[in-house]
Amino acid sequence: MLLHFIFVIKDKELGQRDKEYEYVKKMAQFFKVWIKAKFSLDFEIKCDEMITKPRIILQRLDTHSLLKDHTERGKDIFHFYLCHFRPLWTDCLCEGYHAENFCMLRWEKPKNENDVIAMAEKNCTAVSHEITHELLRQSGYKRYIEDVHEVWQKHLFGDLPFEQYGEDFKLTSKKPSFLALDTTLFGL
Numbered sequence: 360m361l362l363h364f365i366f367v368i369k370d371k372e373l374g375q376r377d378k379e380y381e382y383v384k385k386m387a388q389f390f391k392v393w394i395k396a397k398f399s400l401d402f403e404i405k406c407d408e409m410i411t412k413p414r415i416i417l418q419r420l421d422t423h424s425l426l427k428d429h430t431e432r433g434k435d436i437f438h439f440y441l442c443h444f445r446p447l448w449t450d451c452l453c454e455g456y457h458a459e460n461f462c463m464l465r466w467e468k469p470k471n472e473n474d475v476i477a478m479a480e481k482n483c484t485a486v487s488h489e490i491t492h493e494l495l496r497q498s499g500y501k502r503y504i505e506d507v508h509e510v511w512q513k514h515l516f517g518d519l520p521f522e523q524y525g526e527d528f529k530l531t532s533k534k535p536s537f538l539a540l541d542t543t544l545f546g547l
């Protein structure tokens with residue numbers, strides 16, 4: 360099984376978001392380990408950048424164009440698009456969307472490209488949110504939307520902290536490089 364992360368950037372930003380892309384590549388490896396620990400699934404990881412050109416409004420890049428790209432690349436591959444735009448429609452509590460073997464998320468560009476904590480808080484957490492929806496769905500878990508959202512609310516508005524992982528992908532109480540949803544509720 361392959362999990363393919365695609366960092367979608369505007370052509371005018373080419374070469375300007377390399378530090379973020381470095382983080383994306385590390386985060387992708389983190390999720391390989393995280394998915395193995397939480398879902399007992401073995402994924403190979405691939406990372407790419409996808410450059411988008413300015414388009415006229417009628418051809419705006421949206422969820423539909425990403426789903427088309429996903430189909431063309433191969434539906435057997437789990438594609439995760441990290442984008443500069445939000446999904447047109449979503450029932451998610453974050454700016455993400457998921458479908459069969461498909462996730463997308465509006466990647467929030469940090470004010471400072473070296474700000475690992477900001478990327479962990481805004482982006483890495485939401486990636487874990489979308490992956491959890493889709494992998495729970497694939498495993499036949501019925502409340503794959505509601506239960507993820509219940510935990511998410513507790514993370515954002517309750518006193519449940521995100522799980523903190525260090526650069527070595529291990530749980531840490533020190534400064535984290537990666538943050539993820541607490542999956543205890545799902546009985547994995």
Ligand SMILES: [Zn+2]
Pocket residue numbers: 450451452453488492507508
């Ligand atoms: Zn959601």
